[in-house]
Amino acid sequence: MSLPLIMIATAMVAFTLGGLTLWPFIRRLDNRLTDALWQLEHDPVTGLLNRAGLLAAHATLAEADSAGPVIVVLIDLDDFKPVNDTHGHDRGDEVLVEIGERIHNIAALHGGTAARLSGDEYAALLPVRTDDLARIADTFVTLISEPVELTADGEPVTVTVTASVGLALAEVTDPFEEVALRRADIAMYHAKHHGRNRHAIYEPGMAMPAPDNRRGPRLRDRGQLDGQATA
Known part of the structure; x- marks a missing residue:
C-alpha cells in the first residue's frame, strides 16, 4: 500500500475511534440539553407547563x-x-x-x-x-x-x-x-x-x-x- 493510502486509512481509523470515544459524551450532552429545555418550559413541582x-x-x-x-x-x-x-x-x-x-x-x-x-x-x-x-x-x-x-x-x-x-x-x-x-x-x-x-x-x-x-x-x-x- 502506498504511503498516501496508508495515511488516509490511518486518518479514517483515528476519526472512527475518536467518534466512538466522543459518542457517549455527545449523548450525555444531548440529554442534558433536552432536560434543560424541558425545565425552561415546565413547573418543577407538578410537571405541568409553566x-x-x-x-x-x-x-x-x-x-x-x-x-x-x-x-x-x-x-x-x-x-x-x-x-x-x-x-x-x-x-x-x-x-x-x-x-x-x-x-x-x-x-x-x-x-x-x-x-x-x-x-x-x-x-x-x-x-x-x-x-x-x-x-x-x-x-x-x-x-x-x-x-x-x-x-x-x-x-x-x-x-x-x-x-x-x-x-x-x-x-x-x-x-x-x-x-x-x-x-x-x-x-x-x-x-x-x-x-x-x-x-x-x-x-x-x-x-x-x-x-x-x-x-x-x-x-x-x-x-x-x-x-x-x-x-
Whole structure:
C-alpha cells in the first residue's frame, strides 16, 4: 500500500475511534440539553407547563393553519396557605400535584393543555369545541373540590381545597397575556369576589373588581400598568 493510502486509512481509523470515544459524551450532552429545555418550559413541582411553556403552546396554536378561537381558563385555589401551615410544605406540594393532575386531565379531555403559573395559580388553554363554557368551568370547580387523600406523620389526612375559576374566549391571534389571559384574570377575580368555589365567564366590558375586594396584585402582574382595567 502506498504511503498516501496508508495515511488516509490511518486518518479514517483515528476519526472512527475518536467518534466512538466522543459518542457517549455527545449523548450525555444531548440529554442534558433536552432536560434543560424541558425545565425552561415546565413547573418543577407538578410537571405541568409553566408560564413560558403556556406562552409557547399558545404561539404554536396561533401558527397553525386551522387556528381558531381559544378558551383560556385561569384557576386560583381559595385559601391554600392553611394547607401549608397545617400540614407542611411537602404535603402542600402533594396537594398541588394532585390538583395539577386533575386540571391536566380536564384540559386533555377537551384537547387542550394545562399549566401552573405560580404558587396556587393554574391555567388551561383549550380549543373551542363547544359554546357551553359554563359546563367546562363547572367541571374544573367540581373536580378540584374533591378531597385529596394524604399521609401526614404516618396518619391518613383528607384535605379539601376549592378554586375560583375564570374563563375567557379569545381569538388565537389576540395577544395572549394582554388580552386572553387578562380577560380570564378579570373573570377569576369576579368568581372570587362573589363567594369563591365558583366560576365566572368574561363578558365584554367586564372590569376588575375594586381593590378592596381583591387580595392584591398577582405575581405575574407586578410591574404592569394598573390602568389596564378592562380587556
